[in-house]
Amino acid sequence: MKRPGPLLTLLAGLLLGLFMLVLNTTTGTEAASSAPRKEPPAATASPAPARSTASPRPSPSRSAVTDGSYAGRTDDGSSAVAVSVRGGRAIAYFCDGRSRESWLKGDVKDDGGLRLTGTDGAELNGTVQENTRIRGSVGIAGGHYAFTADRARKPSGLYRATATVRGARIDGGWIVLQNGRQVGVVTRGSEASAAPAIDPRTGAVTVGGRHLTPRPVTP
Template identity: 65%
Template sequence: MKRPGPLLTLLAGLVLALFLLTLNATTGTRSASSYQEQSPTPAPARGSASLTPSPTPSRSRAADADYAGRTDDDAAAIAVSVRGGRAIAYFCDGRTQESWLKGDVADDGALRLTGSHGAKLEGTLEDGRKIAGTVEVSGVRHAFTADRAKKPSGLWRATATVRSAKIDGGWIVLKDGSQVGVVTRDGEPSPAPRIDPRTGAVTVDGHRLTARPATP
């Protein structure tokens, strides 16, 4: 009886080769699958809107207008004219005391005006209807409220040279038609004559002058 040695050896080699081939194919597939499963999923890109800062809302500038009223102690009158974010104010007792003040109007309606000899005004523009605050002149502080004025109410001023004297007159016309004013002649104050609120005409020391609305 012949030994099947060579044939068995050949068959064993074929089986082993087939086994190794199958094992290699299976291992390669699993390695690829494992690599795909472990690969991190890219995070979704954030929208550009989340990176854009929200715009800061802007505040509107105080509207151009005139205001006139009296101090709470009824000692004097006060008028304020607002134009283009600037303000000019006039404090006057109608006899010998007066003060012109000026400054900026903040976006929130706050006023901080200053004048000569330490005069100052602090107030708040309330809804465009009135200005409430305090004014300090000659070391005395007065609370005041000035309502929005309609022509001819408001602040008037006239400057001229009469008989070599420098004339500077200020008038506050209130809503009831009454007037409070002072005229200075070379710096010397005195009660002002009435103006015609329709035209601004006024006579000072026999000379006809024209007062005009005062603005910053």
Template identity: 65%
Template sequence: MKRSGPLYTLFAGLALAVFMLVLNASTGESAPSYAGAPGDTATAAPASPAPTTASPSPSASPSRAARAKTSYAGRTDDDTAAVSVSVRGGKAVAYFCDGRTKESWLKGDVEDDGSMKLSGKGGATLDGTLAGERIRGKVTVGGRPYGFTAKKAVKPSGLYRATTEVRGAKIDGGWIVLPDGRQVGIVGRDDELSAAPRIDPRTGAVVIDGAELTARPVVP
């Protein structure tokens, strides 16, 4: 019986060793990984978002220029008169003036493509196109057509007007200040037309028949 003791001890140790090997093998086996399963050590790469197409930024166009507050001034092709056009919000006011006895105020819409058809008293018309920093077109006054080019005006260039009453007479004066500083204007006294005195382009101040007036920029 004394000899069987070590053998039992040896067998018990071997059994314990086998048990420990089996236990280690079973606990050391890694579980299969499933995308999205909790506890995953490897995470699937996030899907790239679908590319978005950015809306093209609006380029400079006649429609944008037509919405801005801008004045244009220039001479007729035959250099006998001046034309100025004031544009804002798709509306336009124009003035044709020869500085002596012929003038016309016209108004109308500016289309998105820059085209405009303005009209005034006595059948006066202006057909023009706004492109870049100028308006090219034709104005017809008194049945006579005049081609013209009006370039973008930088203050104090532009279109001015003063209306009031002096000594019982209705005064209506219009002035075009050209980019080179020249002025072309007419004053109507109860519809009697004559050359207008110069205005101060910085302030619009002008004296008509002894009365101090202020000519202001024309806005549609």
């Protein structure tokens, strides 16, 4: 018997190599198809910006209107105005030092606003500014008078005295300004005239032959 020739051996080697190639290709494909797929990472939401927990700054509080008295003159210099403030109430006096006068009263608002009213439609509108002055205007008998009244310190301020002399009622009002000057009106019955000056040493005044002591006016 003849041994297989070299050609046959070469052919057998080629067939074996082809078989191994096909086997490797099939095995690789199955392994690739059976491997689990990696899913792309899920997108993570960005965290919401944290809200500021800081409390808002409180608005500056308005300064309270303190008790006190104010006195001054009208812008035209013809008359004087005094205002006394206490406990959220105010009383004011306007006079020209001859015959025209008016007493007014009302409330003081938290912001210092004033709207005071008197007889015959008299009205005062103004504002307490930083507890040092009052700026406003007075309407009386058809006239309007702008004024500035500064904080008064004794003996300046608003004074009043009432009495009955020989059956006639006497009502006097005085405004003592910061420079010591006095402006006032005294009404005897229905007649008004310039008020005599208060004695700065004693605080007394003589009206119609009677000695009176005017007192500071408060609401």
